[in-house]
Amino acid sequence: MSLADVLAGVIVVALNCYVLLGGADYGGGVWDLFASGARKGRQRELIAHAIGPVWEANHVWVILVVVLLFTCFPLAFARLGTTLHIPLTLLLVGVVLRGSAFTFRSYGGEGEQERHWGRVFAVASLVTPILLGVIVGAVASGGVHAPRTADQTFWSTYVQPWLTPFAFSVGLFALACFAFLAAVYLTVEARDDAVREDFRWRALVAGVLVFVTAAVALLFARIGAPRVWAGLLAAPWAIPLHLLTAAAAIGALTALWSRRWRAARIAAAAQVSLILWGWALAQFPYMIPPDLTIAAVAAPAVTLELVAGALGLGAVVLFPSLYYLFKIFKSAASAAS
Amino acid sequence: MPDLLAARSQMALSLAFHIIFAMVGIAMPLLMVVAERRWRRTGDPVFLDLAKRWARGTAILFAVGAVSGTVLSFELGLLWPRFMAFAGPIIGMPFSLEGFAFFTEAIFLGIYLYGWDRVSPRAHLAAGVLVAVSGAASGVFVVIANAWMNTPTGFTLTEGRAVGVDPLAAMANPAALSQTIHMTLAAYAATGFAVAGIHAFLLRRDPGNAFHRRALTIALLVGAPAAVLQPLSGDLASRQVAVYQPAKLAAMEALFVTRAGAPLTVGGWPDMARRETRFGLEVPYGLSLLAFHDPRAEVRGLDSVPRDEWPNVPLVHLAFQVMVALGSYLAVVALWAGWLAWKRRDPAKHRALLTAITIATPFGFLASECGWMVTELGRQPWVITGVLKTADAVTPMPGLVVPFTLFTLLYCFLGVIVAWLLYRQIIRSPHA
Numbered sequence: 030m031s032l033a034d035v036l037a038g039v040i041v042v043a044l045n046c047y048v049l050l051g052g053a054d055y056g057g058g059v060w061d062l063f064a065s066g067a068r069k070g071r072q073r074e075l076i077a078h079a080i081g082p083v084w085e086a087n088h089v090w091v092i093l094v095v096v097l098l099f100t101c102f103p104l105a106f107a108r109l110g111t112t113l114h115i116p117l118t119l120l121l122v123g124v125v126l127r128g129s130a131f132t133f134r135s136y137g138g139e140g141e142q143e144r145h146w147g148r149v150f151a152v153a154s155l156v157t158p159i160l161l162g163v164i165v166g167a168v169a170s171g172g173v174h175a176p177r178t179a180d181q182t183f184w185s186t187y188v189q190p191w192l193t194p195f196a197f198s199v200g201l202f203a204l205a206c207f208a209f210l211a212a213v214y215l216t217v218e219a220r221d222d223a224v225r226e227d228f229r230w231r232a233l234v235a236g237v238l239v240f241v242t243a244a245v246a247l248l249f250a251r252i253g254a255p256r257v258w259a260g261l262l263a264a265p266w267a268i269p270l271h272l273l274t275a276a277a278a279i280g281a282l283t284a285l286w287s288r289r290w291r292a293a294r295i296a297a298a299a300q301v302s303l304i305l306w307g308w309a310l311a312q313f314p315y316m317i318p319p320d321l322t323i324a325a326v327a328a329p330a331v332t333l334e335l336v337a338g339a340l341g342l343g344a345v346v347l348f349p350s351l352y353y354l355f356k357i358f359k360s361a362a363s364a365a366s
Numbered sequence: 367m368p369d370l371l372a373a374r375s376q377m378a379l380s381l382a383f384h385i386i387f388a389m390v391g392i393a394m395p396l397l398m399v400v401a402e403r404r405w406r407r408t409g410d411p412v413f414l415d416l417a418k419r420w421a422r423g424t425a426i427l428f429a430v431g432a433v434s435g436t437v438l439s440f441e442l443g444l445l446w447p448r449f450m451a452f453a454g455p456i457i458g459m460p461f462s463l464e465g466f467a468f469f470t471e472a473i474f475l476g477i478y479l480y481g482w483d484r485v486s487p488r489a490h491l492a493a494g495v496l497v498a499v500s501g502a503a504s505g506v507f508v509v510i511a512n513a514w515m516n517t518p519t520g521f522t523l524t525e526g527r528a529v530g531v532d533p534l535a536a537m538a539n540p541a542a543l544s545q546t547i548h549m550t551l552a553a554y555a556a557t558g559f560a561v562a563g564i565h566a567f568l569l570r571r572d573p574g575n576a577f578h579r580r581a582l583t584i585a586l587l588v589g590a591p592a593a594v595l596q597p598l599s600g601d602l603a604s605r606q607v608a609v610y611q612p613a614k615l616a617a618m619e620a621l622f623v624t625r626a627g628a629p630l631t632v633g634g635w636p637d638m639a640r641r642e643t644r645f646g647l648e649v650p651y652g653l654s655l656l657a658f659h660d661p662r663a664e665v666r667g668l669d670s671v672p673r674d675e676w677p678n679v680p681l682v683h684l685a686f687q688v689m690v691a692l693g694s695y696l697a698v699v700a701l702w703a704g705w706l707a708w709k710r711r712d713p714a715k716h717r718a719l720l721t722a723i724t725i726a727t728p729f730g731f732l733a734s735e736c737g738w739m740v741t742e743l744g745r746q747p748w749v750i751t752g753v754l755k756t757a758d759a760v761t762p763m764p765g766l767v768v769p770f771t772l773f774t775l776l777y778c779f780l781g782v783i784v785a786w787l788l789y790r791q792i793i794r795s796p797h798a
C-alpha cells in the first residue's frame with residue numbers, strides 16, 4: 030500500500046467523521062422540519078441545544094476533505110469541480126443557507142423571525158444531504174469521466190454524469206442515514222423521557238427508511254454503478270462486510286427497541302461507517318472511476334510526505350481538543366444541566 | 367457576460383465578502399479576551415457585559431465567515447480547476463495547515479460561546495486566547511498561498527509542468543513575509559477602528575455611558591497600534607512588489623516610463639491612450655525613495671512590460687491611492703488618540719476625536735478591499751505571476767454568469783441580514 034493510498038484512506042476517514050458528526054447536524058435539521066405533536070417546541074429546543082456548540086467544528090471535516098483532495102489529488106479535484114459543477118454549486122448554496130440560518134435563528138430574533146430562519150435552516154438541511162449523496166453517487170457510478178471531445182454537449186458533459194436514478198437514490202439514502210443518526214443521537218441527549226420517546230420512534234422509522242433506500246440504491250447500482258455492484262457482491266471482503274453491516278443495523282434497531290440508547294448510538298454509527306467504507310473499498314484503486322486511479326492523480330511524493338507529517342502533528346492537537354469539546358457539551362452531566 | 371469575466375467576478379465577490387468576516391474572526395476574539403480579562407481583574411460587570419455582547423456579534427459573523435470560506439475552497443475547483451491542478455501540490459501545504467487552524471478555532475469558539483458556565487474561568491479565557499491565536503494563524507496560512515501566486519517559488523517549469531516541487535520553498539516565497547504582516551495588522555486595524563467607531567458614535571450621543579467608554583478604550587488598544595504600524599508594513603510590501611512584481615508597482619504608481627529618480631505621483635488619472643498620468647501631484651524622487659530607499663534608483667515603468675501583459679492601470683492606481691489615503695487617515699487618528707492618552711486626557715470626552723473616529727468606522731475595511739484589488743488586479747493577466755494566465759486557468763464550463771448571479775444575490779441577501787442583526791444588537795445597547 031502506497032502513501033497515496035494511505036492519504037486517500039485519510040480522506041475517507043475525514044469523510045466518515047463528517048458523515049457521523051456533520052451528517053447528524055443535517056439530520057437534526059430534518060427533524061426540526063418534521064417536529065410535531067404536543068412536544069414540538071421541546072423537540073426543536075433539544076435539536077438546537079445539541080447542534081449549537083459543535084456544528085462549526087463538525088463542519089470543518091468537509092473542509093479538510095476538500096483541502097486534502099486538492100493538495101494530494103489535484104487532478105481528481107479538478108475533474109470533480111469541472112464535471113460536477115452544478116450539484117456542487119447547489120450544495121454550496123445549501124451549506125451557506127443552513128449554517129447562516131441556524132446562527133441567525135439562535136442570535137437573531139424571536140417570534141416570527143425565529144420561525145422564518147428555522148424554516149430556512151430545516152429545508153436546507155433536507156436538501157443538502159441529498160445533493161451530497163448525488164455527488165457521491167455520481168462518482169461511484171463512473172459517470173464522472175473525462176470530457177469527451179467528439180460528441181460533447183453541455184448536457185452530456187455537465188448534467189448527465191449526475192442526473193441519474195442511481196445518483197438520486199444515493200441522495201435519498203444519504204438523507205435517510207443522516208436522519209437516522211440524528212434521531213439515535215438525540216435519544217441519548219434528550220433530557221426528558223417524553224422527548225426521548227419521540228426520537229426513539231423517529232429513529233425506528235428512519236432506520237427502516239435506511240433499509241428501504243439502501244435496497245433501492247442497490248437495485249439501481251446494478252445498471253447505474255456496475256463497478257460498485259460488482260465490488261459489493263464479488264470481492265473477497267464483500268460477504269464479511271455485508272454481515273458486519275447487517276449486524277450493526279439489526280443491533281441498532283434492537284437496541285433502540287429495548288431502549289439501550291448508548292448501544293444504539295454506537296451501532297448506528299458503525300452501520301453508517303461500514304456502508305461508507307464499503308463504497309470506498311468497492312471502487313479502490315480508483316479515485317474517480319472509470320479512469321482516474323489513486324496513483325494516477327496523486328501529487329508528487331514530497332507533497333504527500335509533507336502532508337502526512339502535517340496530518341500527524343495536526344492530529345495530536347486536534348483529537349484532544351475535539352475530545353475536550355465533546356466532553357464539555359455531550360457528557361451526561363451537561364445533558365442533565 | 368463572457369465566462370472568464372463571470373468567473374473572475376464571482377471569485378472577487380466571494381473573496382471580498384469573505385475577507386470582511388475573516389478579518390473580524392481574526393481580531394474580535396482578541397477584543398473579547400481583553401474585555402474578559404479586565405472583568406476578571408477588576409470585577410467590573412460592565413466588562414463582562416461587553417465580552418458577552420461582543421461574543422454574540424462574533425458568533426454571527428464567524429458563522430458567515432465559515433460558510434463563505436467553505437464556498438471559496440470549493441470555488442477554487444469550480445472556477446479554476448486548471449489552476450488547482452497545477453498549484454495544488456505546490457501550495458496545498460499552507461491550506462492543509464489552515465485546515466487545522468480552522469479546527470482549533472471552531473472547537474474553542476464553541477467552548478468560548480457556549481461554555482461561560484460549563485468550564486472554569488481560566489479554561490474559558492484560555493479558550494478565547496486559542497481562538498484569537500488560531501484565527502490569526504489561519505489568516506497567515508491563506509495569505510502565504512496568495513503570496514505564492516504573486517511571487518511563485520518552489521518548483522521549476524518544464525514544458526508547462528511543475529517539476530522539482532518543494533512545498534516548503536513555496537511557502538517561503540518572497541512576498542509571504544510582507545503580505546502576512548500587512549494582512550494581520552490590517553485585520554486588527556480595520557476591526558479595531560470599526561468597533562471604536564461605533565462606540566464613539568454612541569458616546570457622542572450619550573457621553574457618560576460607561577459601557578461605550580470601556581468598549582472604545584479596548585477597541586483603540588487593539589486598533590490604534592496596528593493602524594500606526596500599517597504604513598510601515600505597507601512600505602515593506604511596496605519594496606517587495608518593486609523588486610518582484612515590477613508590472614504591479616508600475617500600475618500602482620501609474621508610472622508609464624522607466625526612469626531613475628522617479629517621482630511619486632499622488633492622485634492623478636492614468637491616461638491610457640496618451641500613456642501619461644494627468645492631474646497628479648508629483649513629489650520629486652519620491653517613488654525611488656519609497657520603493658528602493660534610494661533617490662536615484664531606477665524604477666521600471668509599464669514600458670518594460672509587453673502591452674498585453676499590463677494590468678488594469680487606472681483601477682489598480684486608484685485602489686492603491688485610496689488605500690494609502692485611508693491608511694494615512696487611520697494612522698493620524700491613532701496617533702492623536704495615543705497622544706491624548708499619553709497626556710492623561712480622556713479620549714472619550716474629546717468630541718473632535720470622537721467625530722474623527724466615527725468617520726473612520728468603515729475605513730479599515732475599505733482600505734483592505736482596496737489593498738486586495740491592488741494585489742489581485744495588479745497581478746493580471748496572470749493568476750500565477752509569469753507562470754499561468756488567468757484565461758488559461760478558468761473552467762471550461764459555459765454559462766458561468768448563472769452561478770455568478772446566484773452567489774451575488776445570496777451574498778447581498780446575507781449582507782443585508784447580517785447588517786440588520788448587528789444593528790439590532792447595537793441599538794439594544796445598555797444605557798448604564
Ligand code: HDD
Nearest residue numbers: 545549552597600603604690693694730733734737738741
Ligand atoms: C487596514 C487596512 C490597510 C491599510 C491601512 C493599508 N493597507 Fe496595504 N493592503 C491591505 C490593507 C491595508 C490588505 C488588504 O491587507 C493587502 C492586500 C494584500 C495584502 O497582503 O494586504 C494590502 C496590500 C498592499 C500592497 C500590495 C502587496 C502585494 O501585492 O504583494 C501594498 C504595496 C500596500 N498594501 C501598501 C500599503 C501602504 C503603503 C499603506 C500606507 C498607508 C497601506 N498599504 C495601508
Ligand code: HEM
Nearest residue numbers: 374377378381382385508511512738742743746748749756
Ligand atoms: C480576501 C481577499 C481577496 C480579495 C478581495 C481578492 C480579490 C480577487 C479579485 C478581484 C480577483 C479577480 C481578478 C480579476 O478580476 O482580475 C481574484 C481572483 C483570484 N484570487 Fe484573489 N483576492 C483575495 C485573496 C485571495 C487569496 C487569499 C487567494 C488564495 C489563494 C486568492 C486567489 C485567487 C484566485 C485563484 C483568483 C482567480 C484568478 C485571478 O483572476 O487571478 N485570492 N481575487
Ligand code: HEM
Nearest residue numbers: 092387388391428431432435436438439468472501505508
Ligand atoms: C486573505 C484572505 C483570507 C483570510 C485572511 C482568511 C481568513 C479566515 C479566517 C480567520 C477564518 C475563520 C472564520 C472566521 O473567522 O469567520 C476563515 C474561514 C474560512 N476560510 Fe478564509 N481567509 C481568506 C481567504 C480564504 C480563501 C482564499 C479560502 C479558500 C481556499 C478560504 C477558506 C476558508 C474556509 C474553508 C473557512 C471556514 C473555516 C471554518 O469553518 O472555521 N479563505 N478564513
